[in-house]
Amino acid sequence: MRVAVVVFPGTNCELDVAHALTSLGGEAELVWHRETDLSGFDGAVLPGGFAHGDYLRTGAIARFSPVMSEVGRMAAEGRPVLGICNGFQVLCESGLLPGALIANRDLAFICRFVDLEVVDTGTILTGAAEPGQRIRIPLNSYEGNWVDPSRTGRIAVRYVDNPNGSQGSAAAVSNREGNVVGIMPHPERGSDELLGSADGLVLLEGFLRSLVPA
Amino acid sequence: MTAETLPIHRQLGMTDEEYRSVTGILGRDPRPAELAMYSVMWSEHCSYKSSRVHLRRFPTSAPWVVVGPGENAGVVDLGDGWLAALRIESHNHPSFVEPYQGAATGVGGILRDVFTMGARPIALWDQIRFGPLEDPKNRYLFNGVVSGIAGYGNAVGVPTVGGEVEFDPSYTGNPLVNVMCLGILRREQLVLGTAGSPGTIAILLGNATGRDGIGGASVLASASFDEASEDKRPSVQVGDPFEEKKLIEACLELYERGLVVGVQDLGAAGLSCATSEPAGRAGVGMEVDLDAVHTRETGMTAPELLMSESQERMMAFVSPDLVDQVLAVADKWEIDSAVLGVVREGATLTIRHDGEVVAEVPAASLAEDAPLYDRPSARPEWMDGLAAKPARALDTDPATTLLRLLDDPALGSTAWVHEQYDHMLFLNTVIGPGSDSSLIRIRGTEKGMAVSTDGNGRLCHLDPRGGSARLVYEAALNVAVTGALPLALVDNLNFGNPEKPAVMWQFRETVEGISSACETLGIPVVGGNVSFYNETEGEDIHPTPVIGLLGLADPMPATPPRLSSAAEGMEIWEVGPRATPNLAGSSAQRVIHGELTGTPTPPDPGHGERIVALAGSLAHRVPVLHDISDGGLAVAVAEICIASGLGAVVDDRAADLLFSEDPHRFVAVFEPGAVELPGDISRRVGMMTGSSLVLGGSSPIEVGELSSVYSDAIPRRMTG
Numbered sequence: 066m067r068v069a070v071v072v073f074p075g076t077n078c079e080l081d082v083a084h085a086l087t088s089l090g091g092e093a094e095l096v097w098h099r100e101t102d103l104s105g106f107d108g109a110v111l112p113g114g115f116a117h118g119d120y121l122r123t124g125a126i127a128r129f130s131p132v133m134s135e136v137g138r139m140a141a142e143g144r145p146v147l148g149i150c151n152g153f154q155v156l157c158e159s160g161l162l163p164g165a166l167i168a169n170r171d172l173a174f175i176c177r178f179v180d181l182e183v184v185d186t187g188t189i190l191t192g193a194a195e196p197g198q199r200i201r202i203p204l205n206s207y208e209g210n211w212v213d214p215s216r217t218g219r220i221a222v223r224y225v226d227n228p229n230g231s232q233g234s235a236a237a238v239s240n241r242e243g244n245v246v247g248i249m250p251h252p253e254r255g256s257d258e259l260l261g262s263a264d265g266l267v268l269l270e271g272f273l274r275s276l277v278p279a
Numbered sequence: 280m281t282a283e284t285l286p287i288h289r290q291l292g293m294t295d296e297e298y299r300s301v302t303g304i305l306g307r308d309p310r311p312a313e314l315a316m317y318s319v320m321w322s323e324h325c326s327y328k329s330s331r332v333h334l335r336r337f338p339t340s341a342p343w344v345v346v347g348p349g350e351n352a353g354v355v356d357l358g359d360g361w362l363a364a365l366r367i368e369s370h371n372h373p374s375f376v377e378p379y380q381g382a383a384t385g386v387g388g389i390l391r392d393v394f395t396m397g398a399r400p401i402a403l404w405d406q407i408r409f410g411p412l413e414d415p416k417n418r419y420l421f422n423g424v425v426s427g428i429a430g431y432g433n434a435v436g437v438p439t440v441g442g443e444v445e446f447d448p449s450y451t452g453n454p455l456v457n458v459m460c461l462g463i464l465r466r467e468q469l470v471l472g473t474a475g476s477p478g479t480i481a482i483l484l485g486n487a488t489g490r491d492g493i494g495g496a497s498v499l500a501s502a503s504f505d506e507a508s509e510d511k512r513p514s515v516q517v518g519d520p521f522e523e524k525k526l527i528e529a530c531l532e533l534y535e536r537g538l539v540v541g542v543q544d545l546g547a548a549g550l551s552c553a554t555s556e557p558a559g560r561a562g563v564g565m566e567v568d569l570d571a572v573h574t575r576e577t578g579m580t581a582p583e584l585l586m587s588e589s590q591e592r593m594m595a596f597v598s599p600d601l602v603d604q605v606l607a608v609a610d611k612w613e614i615d616s617a618v619l620g621v622v623r624e625g626a627t628l629t630i631r632h633d634g635e636v637v638a639e640v641p642a643a644s645l646a647e648d649a650p651l652y653d654r655p656s657a658r659p660e661w662m663d664g665l666a667a668k669p670a671r672a673l674d675t676d677p678a679t680t681l682l683r684l685l686d687d688p689a690l691g692s693t694a695w696v697h698e699q700y701d702h703m704l705f706l707n708t709v710i711g712p713g714s715d716s717s718l719i720r721i722r723g724t725e726k727g728m729a730v731s732t733d734g735n736g737r738l739c740h741l742d743p744r745g746g747s748a749r750l751v752y753e754a755a756l757n758v759a760v761t762g763a764l765p766l767a768l769v770d771n772l773n774f775g776n777p778e779k780p781a782v783m784w785q786f787r788e789t790v791e792g793i794s795s796a797c798e799t800l801g802i803p804v805v806g807g808n809v810s811f812y813n814e815t816e817g818e819d820i821h822p823t824p825v826i827g828l829l830g831l832a833d834p835m836p837a838t839p840p841r842l843s844s845a846a847e848g849m850e851i852w853e854v855g856p857r858a859t860p861n862l863a864g865s866s867a868q869r870v871i872h873g874e875l876t877g878t879p880t881p882p883d884p885g886h887g888e889r890i891v892a893l894a895g896s897l898a899h900r901v902p903v904l905h906d907i908s909d910g911g912l913a914v915a916v917a918e919i920c921i922a923s924g925l926g927a928v929v930d931d932r933a934a935d936l937l938f939s940e941d942p943h944r945f946v947a948v949f950e951p952g953a954v955e956l957p958g959d960i961s962r963r964v965g966m967m968t969g970s971s972l973v974l975g976g977s978s979p980i981e982v983g984e985l986s987s988v989y990s991d992a993i994p995r996r997m998t999g
Contacts, residue, residue: 074613075521077436081706084722097611115434118521174429174699205701207433254703259720 066276069096069106071136071152073116073127078149078253082112085253089266091273098130107276108145108189109136111152113205113251123151123166123208124158133159145189145275146245150206153238153247157211162240162247164213166206170230174207178261179250180225181236188221188243190252193271200264202255204228204236209249211235221246222268244275287311291318297650304644312630312637315582316645319548320555323811326649329777330809333790337797337804343766344803351395351472351544352462353805355767357726357831360466364398367459367732367769367827369810373515374456378423382407382456383431383518387590389460390437391544394527395593397470397534398462401705402719403432404732405442405458406771406825410451412688412996417446420454422997427518428458429699434520435527439700440708441717443732443825444993445689447869449740452815457771457808459732459827463721468534474557474565475540475596479622481554481565482605483545485526485592485614487575492516492549492588522591522614529612530593538601538608545592551585551645553594554620555628559643567620569632581632596622656783665741670862670877673934678977680871680938681917682988684910687870691992709839715757715906718832718839727835731757731828734773736821738864738879743785743822745881746864747792749942750826752887755800756906758830759891760945761839762898765800768793769827770807775819777811785822793824799884800891802828836899842922844902845948851919851927851965852956853912854893855944856886860935866909867938879940886943886960893957894945903948911938912964913974915946920972921986929965931975 068086070093072079083093093110096103103109116127127133133155140146140161148156156162169175180201183194194200200222209229211218222237229249237248248268255265288298291314301309301317309317323329339347345362346354352366370385386403393400405428410417432439437460474481492515533539541561543553550572558565569584579587597605602618609616623629628642641648673680684690697712709727710718716731731754738746755765770793775782797804813820838844862868863877898904903923907915912929920927929937947956948967971979 074525075434075436077524077704081704084706114436115521115524118434118519118524120521174433174701176433176701176703177694177698203703205433205703251703254706257706259709260703260706 066092066273067106068093069103069109070094071096071098071109071111071132073098073130075116075118076112076114078113078251081253082110082149085256085269086273088256089269089273096132098132100132101135103135103139107278109139111148111155113150113152116151116155124154127155128159137161140245143242143244145272147190147272148247149251150249153249154208156245156247161245162238163215163218164211164238166208167210167212168208169210175209175228176205177203179204179228181222181250182225183222185219185221188239188246189275190237190246190248190268190272191221192275194267200267201262202250202252202265204250206249211238217241219243222248288314288318291315292322293318297321300650304648305640310637312581312585313640315586316551316638316640319551319586320645321649325548325552327809328650329652329654329811330786331651332653333787336790336794338794339803339805341803344805348804348806351392353767353769354396354469355805358833359724361721362464362466362469363728363829364393364396364462364464365459365767365769365827365829366392366806367457367771368392368808369771369773370456371454371773371810371813374424375420375454377515378420379427379430380515380517382424382427384516384590385456385458386428386431387518387520387523388546389458390435390523391546391593393460393462394530395472395542395544396462397468398464399531400437400460400462401707402461403437403439403458404730404827405439406732406734407442408445408447408450408455408823410448411446414451417451418997424454424456425696425699431518431520433701435524436704438702438704438708440702440719441712441730441732443734444693444696447736447821449736449821453813453820455773455823457825459769461728461730461829470534470539470542472543472557472560473541473596474561474563474622477563477622477624478599479540479596480599480602480618481567481620482595482597483572483592483617483619484529484595484609486519486522486589487573487615488584488587488589489575490579490583490587493583493586516588516590518590525612525614526591526593529608529614532608533595533605538605539595539597541596543594545594547588549585549587555642555645557596558622558628559646562626564623564625564627564642565620566623567630569630571617571619573615573617581637654777654783655780656787657780658784659781665876666878668876670868671872672860673867673871673938675871676977677913677934677937677974678980680867680934681913681974682980684866684870684914685917685985685989686992687866688993688996690866690910690914692990694990695993695997710761716761718761720835725834727763727832729758729761729763729830729832732825734823734825736823737869737875739789739824740821740875741864741877742879743788744792745879747789747824748796748882750824751793751796751800752882752942753906753908754826754828755891756894756945758828759894760898760904760906761832762836762895763830763832764895765802765891766829766831767805768797768802769805771825772807772809773813773820773823773825774811775814782819789822789824796882796887799888840898840901840904842903842905842919845919845923845925845967847925847968849948849967850951850963851916851967852947852961853944853964854947854956854961855890856883856960858936858939858941858944860933860939861941862935862939865938865940880942882942890943897947897954901947901949901954905946907944907946908940911940913937917972917985919948920982921989924982925967926969926971926982927965927967928973929975937974
C-alpha cells in the first residue's frame, strides 16, 4: 500500500505526514509536484504548508502543478485522496471538493488544539472512527473558513466550538463518493501523546485502511 | 548643512576619520563602489566597532563548542554526531519604521544565519518589547510585528515555539524586536563561511537583487531616531518567505550531497559582506563580476548592487567540477542562480561592473581593519538617586494585587501572540510557548533541547551588572525545570546611544554581569548581536540584554514537568533561598506603584549553581516545576492553578514576600512525601486543593476568574 505525499514548492508538513503514516505501518513516499505519473500509488495525501507561497490565493497556483492531473485521475478512479490544511485548499481550488476556504472569521492565524466530533464515518478519513467520536487535534491556518454555496459537500468532521466561522462548523469535508476528503486541522500533529494528543491516529488509520491495491 | 550638501562618506554614515583610514588602506581616494563597501562593512551594525573591545570579556570556550562567535552562528555538540546551531539577532529599527516587514525580514535573516552553517532551522523564538498598549501607535506596532513574524515564520515553515513579550514606556518610539533561531545538523554537514582555495567558483543563489534595503545597516540600524525616521522606510527590506523556503531546501540538498566548500548568507551589507568576509576568512582574493548578478530593477549602479540588502540570497563557494550539479539543484528547487566570480591567489577583492574595475581592495580589510572604539564610559549620577529611594512596600490586599498583575499584558497570557504562530510543525514541540522554557525533542534519540529567552530592562536599568547576571541564572533555571542542563548562550544586547558615557557604562556592566554568571555556571557564549542607538529624541531605552540559552536534556524526562500536571492534594514547595521583601525592579513595583527605584536583590552565585543542578535532577521525578520570576511566588502558583484548573491554598505571609522576585527560586508541586528536598533551601508553602486560590488571609479567587483575567490581558487592550 503506497501513499504519495505530494510536495509543492512551499509545502512544509510533508515530513510530519510521512512520519505519522509510517508510524502506523503505512508506506509513504514524497512526490515532487512536477511528477506526472502516480500509477504506482494506492492513494495520495496533499499535506499542509504554503504551496507556491499561496500567492494570488491559497491553492490557486498549485492546482496547475503537473502532478494535479494525476491526483484528479486517482480521485475519479475512486482512490483515496486526502488534503490536510493547505491540501484541503488545493483540493477545493482544483474542483475535487466543493466550496472554498476563506480567511478566518477573526482575521487572525489560529494555531491551537481544537475539539472535533466525527459526524460521518463513511469517508476514507473517518472509517476507523465511531460516529460521534470526540477528538482533539491542532488547527493551524489563516484561511480555514470553509464556505460552500452549492451545499453539496459532505461534512465528515465538525468543530465542537467553531473557531473560524466555517459553514456548518465543518472541519473535514468529503465529495459525494467519500473518497476525496479535505480536513483543516492536522491529524498528523495529533499523533503522539508526548506532544499533547494521539487522537489524530484514528483518522490516519482510517485513511490507511481505505487503501486498496492499485 | 542639508543632507544633499554633506560629503558622500558622511551621507553614508562614515566619519571623516574613518574616511581617512580608508584612504590609508588603499593609498588613494576610494572609488564610489569602494566607499560604499567600507561604509556598510564599517557600520556599527556590521563591525561592532563600539562593542568589540568589550565583547572579548565573554567566556567562549568549552569542550562542546564546535564554532564560537564570529561565524554566522554558534555551533555546539549534542553528542552522538548531532550538532546544534544557534543565533540571535535584532531588527529593532526596521520594525519601528515598517513593523510587518521589519519583523518578517528579521525572521528571514536569522534563518539564513543558521542554515548557512549546514543546519536545518527547526525552531524560532521572538523577544518583542513595546511601549504601553494604551497608546494606539504601540498597538499598531505590536500588531504589525506579530503579524510579520507569523506571516513569514508560518509560511517559511519553521515553527515559532516561544519568546517573550514586554511592555514598558521605555520602548515607546523604539520597540525591540529580537529573534533567535535553533537548527540541528549531523556533524559531517557542518559548513563554514569560507571562500575555499584559489579556483573555487562563487555562485549567487536565490532572490534577484533590487534597491531595497540600501543603507539598512549603515544609515538605519546605526543611527538614532527622530521625526524624520519615517523617511527611512525605503531602507527597510521586503521579505518573501516562499523564496526563503525554496532556498532552505536547495541549500540543505547541497550540504547533504557535499557540493559546497563554503556558504555565506547575504544579510546586512549584502554582496559587500558575502564576498569580502569569506575571502578574508580563507586568506584569499576574489574576482567578482557584478554584471552576472540577477536583478529585479534595471540600471542599478555598482554601489547599489554592493550595498543592496535584498532578502533570501546566499553565496555558495563551489569546486569548479561541481558547478553544473549545483546549478541543477537550484533549478530543481526553482530558485535563480548566477555564477558571480572566482577565488584567486593573493588577498585582493576585485569587482567589475560594465567591464570596468569598480573596486580593488584588500578583502580582509573590510572586516579586520574596521575601526575599534573604546568609547568613554561613566556611571551616571542618576544611579545614586535611584538607589537612594528603596521600593515601597505593598499596602494592597494580596488578592487584589494578584489580579492586577495577571491583568498586566506583560504578565498575562501570551496566547493572543503565540496562537498566531505555527508552533507545532515538525512534531518536535514537547513544551511550547507560554512556559518557562520550550522543549524540543530530537526524534530518533532520547535528547531534548530546552531553550529559554529572557530579558528585563527594568532590572538592568537599576543594576546593569546584577540584573544581567540574574537573567543568565533565570534562563539556566528555566531550562533546568524541563530536565535540561545549560549548554550554550547567545545574547542580544539592546542599548541606547554608545556615544554617551552612561550608555557605555551600562554596556560594560552588562557584559561583566553576563560573563560572571556564565563563568559560574560553565556556560560558553557562542554568539550574539549588539544593537546600539536605541534612542528616540535623545531618550535611551533601558539597557535590555536578552539572553537566549540552550540546554540539553539527555535523556529527556519521560514525562517532563508541566504546570497542568498539578493534582488535588499535592503539596506546593518553594525551593531556593528565602525571599526578601525587596520589590526593586519587580512587576509589583511597576504595576501597583508605577515606579522604578531601589536596588534589586543581587544574584548569589553559590545558590545560582546549586539551584540549577537541583531543578535539573528533580525534573525527572516531579510533575510540576515552575521558575519564580515575574510576579513572584503568587503569580507562579496562580499560573499553576490556571494551567491545571485547580485551586490552591498558600500559607500566610507578608504581601511583599508573595510578590518578591528575588532570584534562584522555583516552585515544586508533588504528592506528599513523594520527594525529599534539601531542608536548608526548601519549604512547604501550601497545597493544591479546591477551585479557588487562597493567598494566606486574603479572600479566595475562583480559578475561573484568574483564568479569564489572565487570558484577556492582551486581547482586551487590542480590541479596546
